[in-house]
Amino acid sequence: MTTRFVYCLFVIDQSLSPLLLIRVSLKKGKSLRQNLKEHGLLEDFLKKHPYNLASKYFPSLANDYASEPLTNYMDIEYYGTISIGTPAQEFSVLFDTGSSNLWVPSVYCSSTSCTNHNKFNPSDSSTYEATNESLSIQYGSGSMTGILAYDTVQHVPDYPHPSPKVGGIVDTKQIFGLSETEPGTAFEYSQFDGILGLAFPSIASSGATPVFDNMMNEGLVSQDLFSVYLSSDEQSGSFVMFGDIDSSYYSGSLNWIPLSAETYWEITMDSITMNGETIACSSGCQAIIDTGTSLLAGPSTGISNIESYIGASDGTGSLKFLPNNYVLFSLVQDSGYCSSGFESIDVSTSSGELWILGDVFISQYYVVFDRANNQVALASVA
Structure with a gap:
C-alpha cells in the first residue's frame, strides 16, 4: 500500500474578526463505503450503481437505472445533531452546502432505510403545523420523497468556552421535509438520519425556505454568515458555526472570494498550479465548495495531470513532499485501504469547466460562507 499527498496553490487576501461562539459540533463518522464493505455489499453496489459526481448539481446526468442517493458521500461524512418539535426529537443531519432543503425520516416512511434511523413523529410535537405540500429531491443518482411541514428546529450547540452570552439557536416555524420514501441502500447504511442544506433558496426543492435563511x-444570527471547520480528528473537533467566526481555528488572514452564482457556493478559479506550473484550469474555471461531497473532483484531463505530477497511476503513487504553501489534500482510508481524494468529472458550464471542492479540500481551511456579501473566505487551519 502506498500513500501520497498533493498540494495546490490558492492565494487571495483580507480578514474578518470573530464575534460570538454559536456552533454545532460535527462528527466525522464511519463512511458509507466502510459500512457497505463491512456488510459485504460494496463490490455489488459499485457494479450495479455507477454514478457521476456532477449529477448532484446537474440531475440530467444521473444514471437512469441507479436508485442510490448520496453516493457522493461514500468516503467521508461529517454530521451533527439538531432537534425538531416540542418536546425536542433529535436527529443526526449532514450539513450540506451543496443543497438547500432540511429533511429527516418520518413515521410515514415505508422504506427499509428508515427502519434503522430516528423518525420524526408529528403526533408527539405540540408545535407541529402540517401543509398540503409535497417534497421530492434528487440527490445525484437517487431521490427522496415526502411531505412538507413547519416546526421548531433547534441546533444543539457545542461550547468549548462557556459564556452566558452564548446560547443555542431556536429556529421557530421552520419548513422541513418528512420523508415517506428513501429508495436504495445508501441511506440505510449511512450514519446520519437526514440532511440540512445550506445553499441558496434558488435551488431549494418545492420553494422551501432554507434553515439559514429562516x-x-x-434575526437569530449576529452576522449573516456561517463558518465551517473540519477537524482531522476521526471523531471530534469539527463544527459549523452560525453567525460567527472563531479566529483561533485559523492562521493568517481570511481571504475573500466573490461568488460567481447564488445557487451553490460557486466561485471562479484562475488556475491550478504546482510549483509555479499551471497544470489545470489554465483558462479559468468554476468551483463549488461543497461540504456534502467527500472528494475533490474536476475534469479528467486536469485530474490526470495532477495524478501524473505526483507519480500516481491507477490509484497508486509514491510519497512526495511539495512546498508548504500548498494545500495538503488528505487521503480517504478505510480498513487499511488507501485511495486518492480526487475524482474525475467532465462537466462544462457557461462560465467554464467545473470543479467540486469537497471535504478533502475544505478540511485544510477554515471556511466562511457569507450570505450578506455573497462571498466565501478561506484561511489555513491553525
Missing part, C-alpha cells in the same frame, strides 16, 4: 429572517 435564521437570518428571524
Whole structure:
C-alpha cells in the first residue's frame, strides 16, 4: 500500500474578526463505503450503481437505472445533531452546502432505510403545523420523497468556552421535509438520519425556505454568515458555526472570494498550479465548495495531470513532499485501504469547466460562507 499527498496553490487576501461562539459540533463518522464493505455489499453496489459526481448539481446526468442517493458521500461524512418539535426529537443531519432543503425520516416512511434511523413523529410535537405540500429531491443518482411541514428546529450547540452570552439557536416555524420514501441502500447504511442544506433558496426543492435563511429572517444570527471547520480528528473537533467566526481555528488572514452564482457556493478559479506550473484550469474555471461531497473532483484531463505530477497511476503513487504553501489534500482510508481524494468529472458550464471542492479540500481551511456579501473566505487551519 502506498500513500501520497498533493498540494495546490490558492492565494487571495483580507480578514474578518470573530464575534460570538454559536456552533454545532460535527462528527466525522464511519463512511458509507466502510459500512457497505463491512456488510459485504460494496463490490455489488459499485457494479450495479455507477454514478457521476456532477449529477448532484446537474440531475440530467444521473444514471437512469441507479436508485442510490448520496453516493457522493461514500468516503467521508461529517454530521451533527439538531432537534425538531416540542418536546425536542433529535436527529443526526449532514450539513450540506451543496443543497438547500432540511429533511429527516418520518413515521410515514415505508422504506427499509428508515427502519434503522430516528423518525420524526408529528403526533408527539405540540408545535407541529402540517401543509398540503409535497417534497421530492434528487440527490445525484437517487431521490427522496415526502411531505412538507413547519416546526421548531433547534441546533444543539457545542461550547468549548462557556459564556452566558452564548446560547443555542431556536429556529421557530421552520419548513422541513418528512420523508415517506428513501429508495436504495445508501441511506440505510449511512450514519446520519437526514440532511440540512445550506445553499441558496434558488435551488431549494418545492420553494422551501432554507434553515439559514429562516435564521437570518428571524434575526437569530449576529452576522449573516456561517463558518465551517473540519477537524482531522476521526471523531471530534469539527463544527459549523452560525453567525460567527472563531479566529483561533485559523492562521493568517481570511481571504475573500466573490461568488460567481447564488445557487451553490460557486466561485471562479484562475488556475491550478504546482510549483509555479499551471497544470489545470489554465483558462479559468468554476468551483463549488461543497461540504456534502467527500472528494475533490474536476475534469479528467486536469485530474490526470495532477495524478501524473505526483507519480500516481491507477490509484497508486509514491510519497512526495511539495512546498508548504500548498494545500495538503488528505487521503480517504478505510480498513487499511488507501485511495486518492480526487475524482474525475467532465462537466462544462457557461462560465467554464467545473470543479467540486469537497471535504478533502475544505478540511485544510477554515471556511466562511457569507450570505450578506455573497462571498466565501478561506484561511489555513491553525
